[in-house]
Structure formats: C-alpha cells, structure tokens
Amino acid sequence: MKTPAALLLATPLLWAAAPAPVITPAELSATVKVIASDAYQGRAPGTAGETKTIDYLVGRFRALGLQPGGPGGQWTQVVPMIHNIAGTPATLKVEVGSASLPIATGSDIAPATTRATDRVTIQNAPMVFVGYGVSAPERGWDDFKGVDLHGKIAVFLVNDPDYEAQPGEPVAGKFGGQAMTYYGRWTYKYEEAARQGAIGALIVHEDGPAGYGWNVAGNTVGGTYALPPAAGAPAPVALQAWISHDFATRLFAKAGLDLAQLKVKARSADFRPVPLDGAHFSIDMPVQSTRIESHNVLAKIPGKTHPGETVLYGAHWDAYGVGAPDAQGRTIRPGANDDGLGVAGVLALAKAFKAGPQPDRSIVFGLWTAEERGLLGSEYYAQNPVYPIARTVGALTIDILQTAGPARDVVLIGAGQDSLEKDLAEAAAKQGRTVTPDAKPERGLFYRADHFSLAKRGVPTLLLMGAGGGADLVTGGREAGDKWVSDYTAHCYHQTCDTWSADWDLRGAAQDVGLFYTIGRRLADSREWPVWNKGSEFAATREKTASERQ
Structure with missing residues (x-):
C-alpha cells in the first residue's frame, strides 16, 4: 500500500546518524582567494571577468566529476540581458x-x-x-x-x-x-x-x-x-x-x-x-545600451531512483566589477564575501556530495549571474527552468557568510515561511547549535537573494546569509556578531574592500555550509516534499502543482 501523498508532505525528516563530511575553512578560503583576485576584475556580467569566472567554475565542476547541468547537456545556460x-x-x-x-x-x-x-x-x-x-x-x-x-x-x-x-x-x-x-x-x-x-x-x-x-x-x-x-x-x-x-x-x-x-x-x-x-521633472540623459549574453553555470549529480526530482543549491558568481577609484585608488569591487564565499560553499557541497553515495534524487548546483543587478540570472532560470519547478524539492541558497569564527547559532532569514526551517533547527542541533531568526526582518533580506526567484514560483527555500543578523559568536557573543555585520555592511558591502583576507576565521562559515549538506542529503535520500507554512504568500502557488508530486 502506498503512503498517501499528504503524509509524505507532512512527515518530518528522519535524521540518520551518519556524520556529514567535513567542510574545511581552508577549501572555502582557497576558492575565494582565486575568484576575488584582481585577475577576475570584479566578475561583472558580460565582461572579460565573466569569461574567466565561467571557465574557472566549469573547470572546478568538471574536475570534481559532476555532469553538465544546463540545457542540452551544456555547462551553462545563456542569459540574455540589456546592459x-x-x-x-x-x-x-x-x-x-x-x-x-x-x-x-x-x-x-x-x-x-x-x-x-x-x-x-x-x-x-x-x-x-x-x-x-x-x-x-x-x-x-x-x-x-x-x-x-x-x-x-x-x-x-x-x-x-x-x-x-x-x-x-x-x-x-x-x-x-x-x-x-x-x-x-x-x-x-x-x-x-x-x-x-x-x-x-x-x-x-x-x-x-x-x-x-x-x-x-x-x-x-x-x-x-x-x-x-x-x-x-x-x-x-x-x-x-x-x-x-x-x-x-x-x-x-x-x-x-x-x-x-x-x-x-x-x-x-x-x-x-x-x-x-x-x-515638473525633466531629464535628457544619454545611454550606452548594449545587448549582452551572460551565463548561469549548472552542474548535476543525477539521482539513482528519482532523477526527475531535484534538490537545488545556489549562489551568485557575479560582483560589481570595476568602478571609480576609492580613497586608496582601488577600482575593483571583488565581491569576496558577496558572494565569493557562497560560490566556495556550493563548490564544497558539490565535492562532498560527489564523494558520498549517489543520492536517490538529483542534486543540481546553480551558480547564477547578475544577482547584484536584480536577481536576473536566477529569475531567468525560473522563467526557463531546466528542471521542472513543480518537482524541485527545495532551493538552498548561500549569499554571504560571516568571517568572524564559530557561532553558537545560525541566523534564519525568512522565519515562519516553510517547513525547511524545522529541518535547519534539527541539523543545527546535531552541531550543538540553535537557530535565531533574523533580528531585522524589516530589511527584507528574504526578498533580496536568488532563492526568491524560485520561492515566488512555489519552491520551498532556505537562505544562509551571514549579514542577515549578528550571530552568537563563540568568542564575543552576540555583541561581536552584531559588530561584524555592522562593520561589513557599513564599509565593505558592494565596495572595493570586500576582499579576500588571510585573517578570515571561516570556521563558522564552514559550519553553516555543513548544515546545508546535512539538510540536502536528507532531502535527496527521502520521499519528503517540504511545504510552505499556512499563510505564506507562496503556499497557493505550490499547491497548484501538487498533483505533479504524487
């Protein structure tokens, strides 16, 4: 007798005792050191910096042994843009x-x-x-x-x-x-x-x-x-x-x-x-307008029993490119944390999954273009999905990770939205940590990262965002976590000083990436379908496609 679909939707995940692979601060740091270097020119879409970035990312996925995940068996999805x-x-x-x-x-x-x-x-x-x-x-x-x-x-x-x-x-x-x-x-x-x-x-x-x-x-x-x-x-x-x-x-x-x-x-x-x-308002402004093609990078590990169902990890590869010099004469806005660390996290997850047993469901790793310009890469993917939206189990996105050391908690952006936050709490407990809701939800961070492009199509989501609120750091507590957030957002967010540093303490960032591995592994090896909470603005959209998940 088959289990009713309603029970499959409602049943909490069963957490196995098998430990998650170790995500190391060193591997995260090494990736960021490369893609936030001057050679990548701030990774702006449609530039030589993009070409170098795409080549690097595809090379990394290929070396890990993943398969191309884009349309037509390609590594990339072309994203047309007006610049x-x-x-x-x-x-x-x-x-x-x-x-x-x-x-x-x-x-x-x-x-x-x-x-x-x-x-x-x-x-x-x-x-x-x-x-x-x-x-x-x-x-x-x-x-x-x-x-x-x-x-x-x-x-x-x-x-x-x-x-x-x-x-x-x-x-x-x-x-x-x-x-x-x-x-x-x-x-x-x-x-x-x-x-x-x-x-x-x-x-x-x-x-x-x-x-x-x-x-x-x-x-x-x-x-x-x-x-x-x-x-x-x-x-x-x-x-x-x-x-x-x-x-x-x-x-x-x-x-x-x-x-x-x-x-x-x-x-x-x-x-x-x-x-x-x-x-009355008047303006006469010249515009240099060009049509460009940018790219999302997509890689996959096919599922062995339910390959048509997808767990989607994402981060954005773009940053702000080259601009006017700052007081020190620096012109490149390298996006080391935003979102070089997110990219590093996704690559570390790809490595971890590839090293483990083949998942029952497919796992797709999406590195999106033009997040900084309005979530454009993920929006284009959501308009032109390579994998069916209705059978995308969940979208787990990393956008900025804190660099101030291990934390007693993980900050949840968009508290109260869907059942994945319960899974986050269980995974955090396995690390001896707790979950703290974003202290400043008025900033609307839930609507400012790439997962939102999937959320508004009904896909349940989780977002890791280190700048979403001060973590309770092991050294210095909440006060130190708040200071890290305020210093980063006030001085380096989207600025030339968002650079890689050998002084980063990425132990907390590695903890957070490990949480996403644990959650994604459970989703990939289960028959569970996360659900939106009652009252969420996305619940009705997801419900319209319920029959496709039975």
Whole structure:
C-alpha cells in the first residue's frame, strides 16, 4: 500500500546518524582567494571577468566529476540581458512653479533606465506622490485609486505601509509588521510604476526602511542590467531612480507639502495619490545600451531512483566589477564575501556530495549571474527552468557568510515561511547549535537573494546569509556578531574592500555550509516534499502543482 501523498508532505525528516563530511575553512578560503583576485576584475556580467569566472567554475565542476547541468547537456545556460550605462545628463532639473530646485547626480539622485534605448528624454513631467505604491487586493490595499499616471513621475516611499505603524493603527501588521514583504522592495515599485503607466519612478531613500545606506542605493557602478521584457509585459519605466531623503524633503516643501506628514497618511488604506502641485521633472540623459549574453553555470549529480526530482543549491558568481577609484585608488569591487564565499560553499557541497553515495534524487548546483543587478540570472532560470519547478524539492541558497569564527547559532532569514526551517533547527542541533531568526526582518533580506526567484514560483527555500543578523559568536557573543555585520555592511558591502583576507576565521562559515549538506542529503535520500507554512504568500502557488508530486 502506498503512503498517501499528504503524509509524505507532512512527515518530518528522519535524521540518520551518519556524520556529514567535513567542510574545511581552508577549501572555502582557497576558492575565494582565486575568484576575488584582481585577475577576475570584479566578475561583472558580460565582461572579460565573466569569461574567466565561467571557465574557472566549469573547470572546478568538471574536475570534481559532476555532469553538465544546463540545457542540452551544456555547462551553462545563456542569459540574455540589456546592459545600460547612463551618461551625464545634458539636462536634469526639477521646477516647482517658476522656481528651479537644485538637483545633482550622485548626491541627490541616481538616475538609470532598463529600457533598450540610447537616450532618456522626459520634459516637464508632472510629479505625483503615490505613498508606498502598493496594489495588493488580497490585503485590501490600493495606493493608486485609479489615478492616471501616464506621462507622470511617480514618487514612492521605500518599504511597506506598516513599516512605521504605531500600535493600534489599522495597518499595523497588515504587511508583516517589521518584516518586509515583496511590496516593500524597490524592484516591485519600479514594476508597479510600469503597470500603472508612469513614465518614471523615483524612490525616496532612507537607511532604515531600505536596509542600506545611500552609498549602496546611489551606487551606479557598472550601470544597470535587465532581462528583455517578457511577451505581453508592460515596457519598463523610462527612468528609474533613488532620490535622497534630504532632496525629497526639499522638493515636497517647495510644493507646499510636508513629507513627514504624508508618510503618516500613506499608512492608511484611504490614502490617495497626491500631486506635487507645480512640480515638473525633466531629464535628457544619454545611454550606452548594449545587448549582452551572460551565463548561469549548472552542474548535476543525477539521482539513482528519482532523477526527475531535484534538490537545488545556489549562489551568485557575479560582483560589481570595476568602478571609480576609492580613497586608496582601488577600482575593483571583488565581491569576496558577496558572494565569493557562497560560490566556495556550493563548490564544497558539490565535492562532498560527489564523494558520498549517489543520492536517490538529483542534486543540481546553480551558480547564477547578475544577482547584484536584480536577481536576473536566477529569475531567468525560473522563467526557463531546466528542471521542472513543480518537482524541485527545495532551493538552498548561500549569499554571504560571516568571517568572524564559530557561532553558537545560525541566523534564519525568512522565519515562519516553510517547513525547511524545522529541518535547519534539527541539523543545527546535531552541531550543538540553535537557530535565531533574523533580528531585522524589516530589511527584507528574504526578498533580496536568488532563492526568491524560485520561492515566488512555489519552491520551498532556505537562505544562509551571514549579514542577515549578528550571530552568537563563540568568542564575543552576540555583541561581536552584531559588530561584524555592522562593520561589513557599513564599509565593505558592494565596495572595493570586500576582499579576500588571510585573517578570515571561516570556521563558522564552514559550519553553516555543513548544515546545508546535512539538510540536502536528507532531502535527496527521502520521499519528503517540504511545504510552505499556512499563510505564506507562496503556499497557493505550490499547491497548484501538487498533483505533479504524487
């Protein structure tokens, strides 16, 4: 008699006593030392640095004895992209009535476009404040109220309508409280502006709601990358940009509005778009636009009994390439931790699985391109999956690992989403560790890594992200873990100083990679199908394909 599918979905994993292979700090460090070296030029998509990176990664997988995992038996999946580099605007002005408001690129605005065009020209476009710019009928929320935005510039707040809600406000908790939803992400806001017909979208930057400083939001190193619009999708806005909070405050004041007061009003479901009376935006900006082909790298270990079911490991190979020199004259942003360490972790996992018994299910290792440009490589894979989404058991992603030594816990990003977090807790317990939820879910880290491209198609996910919250370090405790996170994000995240160091203590990183081996091995050798928790926004999507997993 066959076990009912419902029981297979609900049964917890049975953890065998066999120990996981040892993942060593030395092997992680050795990989990063190579791919974060100057020879790789910051691993930007579509550059000579990409060519060198892809050759290295394919060579590593081949040497480990894995099989090509891409379409047609290839090692790579071609990812077509639009690559735009914005030039210095010939015109950039904001006029309010008869007065011109000074605005400077770099300090006030970071203008960009993802359209395939050689020029962005907008003349005297009216400006409209759309609050948080959320259209969420399932939550009874619509910030647009049918207002026509065609030919207009939409001005958004970052994060969700309940980010700053006070206890007792009707909106409190409607969008996850301090835990950001996808509606809070900049990617969603630009997409929604296009759906609403706006010609441009400006997002008001604030460190807390964004989860990072202006040094990140205003960073235009290497330009913008985008996937070509899918058939039937609206064209992207002609202009997308962050604007500084200081500039936004001055702009609203010039228009006779108080930004702080409007932020409060935007927390109400009754909010309606507010025209910035007399305010018009103009820009004439040259764009160097090219079509490029980048690549995802895919390798696999076929399953011996259920090869059509897949456990997917992932990390992104790209970083920020070459840009303006820093104070020390360095121009390469090498992405040693973000995400060189993730790549090292995936390669270590491939080595460990290849050295062990053949798994019952297939294991696929995906190294994605253009994560830093909007999760583009993993999104392209999710749109064009090599392995059926419905029969992808889970997606386990590594994006940044802490380099400050062993920890008593592992930080969980996206707590409360799916059953894999219970598996994480069991695997951590085998190491004598605990699981701590991300202390700052308002940063929306769950929506900012490659696993999200699979999650929104219904695949249960786990994310290891060392910068997600300070770990409880064996030496120094939580205080030391928090200091590591704050120092890294404030100074080296996406910057030239994200370099390999012989002084890294990767014992904690190796512990975390070992957790992913234990979880993946159990998934690969079981008949279990992880499930989304009740109330997750991804549960309904997964349920639609339930029959394909029976």
